[in-house]
Amino acid sequence: MGNSYSDEEISEIHSTAHYEVVTNRSLPLDYHGIFSLMDDIFTHLLELTTYISHRFIHFVENLVLQDVSWCSEDSGVNPAVLEDCPSSSTSYIGDTSLGTPGTKASCYRNESLVNKKFKVIETYYSYWCDPLIFQGLTIPLFGLRLAWRWALACCGYSFYCIRCAQARFLSITSRVQKTLRGSSDDIGWLQHTPEMATVEDGTARFLGMLECIRNGEHTLPNSFVYLLIPGLFSNHGPLYFVATKRFFSKMGLACHIAKIHSEASVEHNAWELKQYIEELYWGSGKCVMLLGHSKGGVDAAAALSMYWSDLKGKVAGLALVQSPYGGTPIASDILREGQIADKETRRIMELLICKVIKGDIRALEDLTYEKRKDFIMKHKLPDNIPLISFHSEASIAPGVLATMTHIAHAELPWLPLFKLGCEESYDYVRSRLQLPVVMPISAAMAVSALHLQLRYGQKSDGLVTCCDAEVPGSVVVRPDQKLDHAWMVYSSWWKDSSKPDACEMCEALLTLLVDLRKMKQQERERAGN
Template sequence: MANQNLSDICCYYCSEMDDIFSRLISLTSCITRRAIEFIEDIVLRDVVRLLRDSEINSFCKQPTSGTCTGFLDRDAIYLEDISFISSGSEIVNRNYSRGVHFVFKGLTLPIFFFEFAWRSAIATWRCIGYHKGCIHARMQSIVSRVLRTLHGSSDDIGWLQAAPEMAPVEDGSARFLELLQETRNGVHKLPDSFVYLLIPGLFSNHGPLYFVSTKRFFSKMGLACHIAKIHSEASVEHNAWELKQYIEELYWGSGKRVMLLGHSKGGVDAAAALSIYSQELRDKVAGLALVQSPYGGTPIASDILREGQVADKETRRIMEFLICKLIKGDIRALEDLTYEKRKEFIRKHKLPDNIPLISFHSEASVAPGVIATMSHIAQAELPWLPRILNEDADDAIFAARKVPVIVPVSAAMALTALHLQLRYGEKSDGLVTCRDAEVPGSVVVKPDKKLDHSWMVYSSWKKEPTEPDACEMCEALLTMLVELGKKASK
């Protein structure tokens, strides 16, 4: 009995649910039918209006003579149309209205769907065209970046020689070799009437032996020699201001003019000081020797920081982290060595004509033996070991206080020199091409042996007694600079 009651209850609820769903379906169908009829009526009204306007035009175009008997005149048609619209009566009052109604009643829905499909197709085509344009622009940007990366500094290397307003250079390599041979034979011609200032290059603050051997070599000859204490990782203009202060301090303290020898970026900083503060330093500086200095720029800095090439933003962020965060420097120290910045600076600031200039550049060896070796070794001095005052034993004691520190700069310079030779076909010392190191209006010195960029400031692991060292080359360069000053003063 209970099972029968449960069955009746279930049947009752099922019938109720069926009734609800059937009503919902009927309501949905009714709403759909009304919406379709509404759309059909709108389209039908527009079509009837179009046909009636065409009929009116045809009546008005018929020729008439005298009075318009048997035809509708314009005013009657206009009044009838107004009466027709305002009354809201059925459009089927005219003979053609009923036929039009039945003809277009079934075509309204297909026309609506055709219009929807057409607009959808146009929107889809526009979307495809937009994305196609974006992809095309993206591909063009990638191709442009790749081409700019591959092209690199091909058009910038040696721009100083191509500029017509730049003064020509003079080759002084033969005289330099003569003075170098005299120096090696014990003939020292450097006068003590000057103060000699050595200006280190980029990252020299992290190389404690930078120019140390050269300064000690000059001091043993009784010459006043100093190493400029500047922030090597600062911008060129900042270092130019510091050098200007340093030169004036040395001049007023000793009463002697200053001879400048700058290596790498140090030569660029010194040239900037003479260019910007030429009036203040005119009578205080006797000459400038730029040793392996990127006066015209360097492809290494330009290729690293060039905008518009592949991974330019990522490379710049890496360099900013290394220079600004890691070693507490300024990214402008590297930016100022790019071709773009050097062109801007040189065209704005000219070197004075009354100061003798020497441009020294070299070519690094790219032999496989050099690439595979660690021939250049820095030497750290142990300050806690005592010194013996006897000058005869000083060299031996000093040798005992030095500890070699392996720095494979020769291998690195050989690799970069090989890269520049294969990519651009340019000879270089590993960082600076020979053409970019030649200052317009200077005397150019080219050594007869292959030297990399770091040879002039760091000692070699195996020193050949028959070969000159960096100290003797610096002495020969400054001796030649003194001679140039004497010739200019005559």
């Protein structure tokens, strides 16, 4: 059998194979790197094997056609005549009486020879060109390719699991670090901010005024309305500011306790206070002096910051008593996102505040460092209003931790009181109708203050650190007496006559506030002249 391909056809075949296998089919490396490269190599090997098998089958087919043509010429059979012969008339094969060349019998005899040739060629063709042979060549490559892809998938899944584990580990590490770090970077941020105004120490003046008040010199004028603003959870403390209000009322001063929902957000209470102040101003014709304790001071400062255009000329001054103006680490550590068990802790607080107390979780959330930073940067306090910041330090002595020093009293409102002629007898009857209520507030505040001292190294009253209670641009009062966060608003059953009580403290603060107002007015008059 001769090869029917010329040199030009062979070169064309090689160039085509080279173009298809190498040039056209080669893919650039993708991000899988060596894995993608190996997958491409297996793909190229399969394509090359398929291409060679197709070419070889085509080559054998051409050889068969050439053998058929050669057999026809060697037997003297005209291909045109062979096409006219019946394909299934085998009864004439071997009949020599019809063997004249060119006749029909000769055609059948030659057909028998051709059929024998075809059987030999068909056997040769089926042996060499059977597709199973080439499938036997390609099956190992398919297996290798499948095995490689399976290994690649396993490696990819392993890398995915490693990345997930790494991300999980980093997340846990970040949560642990954030939990351990707590509020270390946030405490005292007001003093670390350059644009914040400096504070002035007014402790000496305050102590002098407090000594005068204890000696019977009460100089608090009646030309103002004094508004006491309670703090968080005050609605559930019926004794909140009660003794202080009665103390001022006995001196003939107009004193009120703001009836606001203390468990509401700061912005909501700011709007309520704005309306409350306007009602007092228009009802009495007097300016209002504000004294806010804890969150009440924050609510009052927010009212002045947000609605100063409406309250200008109606508010004479503001004293913030133990108020977390910059934030408190207690609220931040409870509600900080990204720490361990942050979602569970928030659910518990939402259950307690929203369901049990019927309040708003924003009341506590607004006291976090994050919320306070955002609010203070947006709303600035007015510059021309007298401000006082009062903060204290709770005692962490073992005696305070072991005992319950605060025992408050509750009145029996359902029993009618009748005056028996003199004020002394009325007070005596009222005191008999007061029941002692055990309130271990001092012990709880001492434990909290000890916790803040050990964890952050900061002095506090149990809830608010001293540096976070100092309002920029205010006069700061730092008493030397150890006072916890609840001391200023709850009266004690046992009183030490040698030390000032909460009522005298509040009077001294408001007296200092009135004095600051006079000084600012004098400064404005000098500047005007």
